Amino acid sequence: MTLTVPTRKPPTTAADPVFSVSGLWKVFGPKPERIPADPELATLPPAELRARTGCTAAVRDVSFDVRKGEVFVVMGLSGSGKSTLVRCLTRLIEPTAGTISIDGEDVRAMDRGRLRELRRHRAAMVFQHFGLLPHRTVLDNVAYGLEIQGVGRSERRERAAEFVAKVGLEGMEKRRPGQLSGGQRQRVGLARALAVDPEVLLFDEPFSALDPLIRRDMQDEVTRLHREEGRTMVFITHDLAEALKLGDRIALMRDGQVVQLGTPEEIVGNPADDYVREFVRDVPREQVMTCRTAMRPLSSQDAETGPAIRPEATVAEAIEAVARAGQPARVMDDGRCMGVVDHEHLLGVVAGVSVPPAGSRAAGAAPVPEEAAPVQRGPATPPGPRATPEAV
Numbered sequence: 357m358t359l360t361v362p363t364r365k366p367p368t369t370a371a372d373p374v375f376s377v378s379g380l381w382k383v384f385g386p387k388p389e390r391i392p393a394d395p396e397l398a399t400l401p402p403a404e405l406r407a408r409t410g411c412t413a414a415v416r417d418v419s420f421d422v423r424k425g426e427v428f429v430v431m432g433l434s435g436s437g438k439s440t441l442v443r444c445l446t447r448l449i450e451p452t453a454g455t456i457s458i459d460g461e462d463v464r465a466m467d468r469g470r471l472r473e474l475r476r477h478r479a480a481m482v483f484q485h486f487g488l489l490p491h492r493t494v495l496d497n498v499a500y501g502l503e504i505q506g507v508g509r510s511e512r513r514e515r516a517a518e519f520v521a522k523v524g525l526e527g528m529e530k531r532r533p534g535q536l537s538g539g540q541r542q543r544v545g546l547a548r549a550l551a552v553d554p555e556v557l558l559f560d561e562p563f564s565a566l567d568p569l570i571r572r573d574m575q576d577e578v579t580r581l582h583r584e585e586g587r588t589m590v591f592i593t594h595d596l597a598e599a600l601k602l603g604d605r606i607a608l609m610r611d612g613q614v615v616q617l618g619t620p621e622e623i624v625g626n627p628a629d630d631y632v633r634e635f636v637r638d639v640p641r642e643q644v645m646t647c648r649t650a651m652r653p654l655s656s657q658d659a660e661t662g663p664a665i666r667p668e669a670t671v672a673e674a675i676e677a678v679a680r681a682g683q684p685a686r687v688m689d690d691g692r693c694m695g696v697v698d699h700e701h702l703l704g705v706v707a708g709v710s711v712p713p714a715g716s717r718a719a720g721a722a723p724v725p726e727e728a729a730p731v732q733r734g735p736a737t738p739p740g741p742r743a744t745p746e747a748v
């Protein structure tokens with residue numbers, strides 16, 4: 357797996373939730389309400405639940421917050437419940453049980469008018485097939501969402517032109533969707549969603565139909581827009597590399613449940629169970645783990661000199677700095693030395709083993725494996741995408 361993860365942002369710490377979801381269920385099938393209400397049925401494995409009740413629990417007792425300004429990725433294999441979960445947020449699918457709020461307002465209590473307002477102004481969905489209007493120009497397609505909102509013609513054309521430029525389509529305003537490539541059409545859809553200035557953008561696998569190069573371009577575009585605008589985004593994907601690249605936090609789903617919710621670094625560095633461990637086993641750890649995790653405390657034997665590196669720099673960047681300098685790097689935050697990254701600890705992160713702090717063990721002693729069982733790196737059948745051997 358090749359990952360082009362830029363230096364990570366510091367983790368989002370703002371507690372402000374935009375969406376707040378608690379105990380959410382969506383059950384498809386006859387008399388769905390009885391499933392969450394009955395402790396015995398609620399805990400049946402999916403196949404048994406289907407056999408006994410004819411129901412599928414697409415979302416099972418899920419709770420999470422989406423924080424202001426973060427990219428929150430919902431990730432999982434096909435059928436794990438990602439689309440159902442995200443559609444429940446704006447009630448494009450009606451939840452069976454649980455609570456959802458946006459900025460503290462109860463979404464399940466909203467009437468039709470309020471729901472329409474929610475979907476048009478506050479939480480716009482960007483679909484895989486953008487549904488562009490074929491007979492309208494690029495500019496008019498982008499202006500369409502504003503037209504629905506009742507914005508006047510000259511203002512909406514002005515705003516649309518601004519967003520056409522923002523997604524890199526300047527000069528193509530007069531073309532029709534049929535005269536654009538797949539990637540350009542995606543950009544039009546993105547501009548249309550951005551133009552209505554929603555508080556949250558919900559992306560449903562928007563790039564999965566694109567070829568890999570255009571896909572990478574679009575991922576970079578989303579990263580850039582997010583950096584420039586700080587807009588809250590919920591992003592569905594089944595692609596682990598995409599999740600790690602875009603997500604501030606990732607909710608990893610399996611059979612309707614969130615099996616782990618955390619930063620990419622938490623998920624790769626500290627998988628919650630064997631399923632997650634298997635999922636992330638081929639991730640190039642040095643591109644996800646940061647100096648914050650790899651550093652050891654400063655010791656009295658450390659030299660006063662050496663390169664300085666930020667805590668959120670990736671281990672890959674630290675390896676380069678340490679290799680160039682030929683000595684450990686100091687992890688600096690606001691002029692303060694938080695610790696040191698040396699070649700031993702950096703290698704420990706890459707190998708997936710934890711190395712005790714300098715001075716706490718005899719020289720030459722072996723590093724301590726993270727798990728009791730030896731770390732296995734041989735081929736297996738992971739549930740997620742495979743890495744190419746040369747990329748690992």
Ligand SMILES: Nc1ncnc2c1ncn2[C@@H]1O[C@H](COP(=O)(O)OP(=O)(O)OP(=O)(O)O)[C@@H](O)[C@H]1O
Pocket residue numbers: 384385412413414432433434435436437438439440441594
């Ligand atoms: N309308 C429906 N009626 C019955 N079952 C449904 C319905 N919609 C979804 N499901 C089932 O709910 C489960 C979750 O589906 P969902 O589409 O949310 O998964 P997903 O993770 O988004 O999958 P994909 O990546 O393939 O889109 C699946 O088992 C699916 O078959």
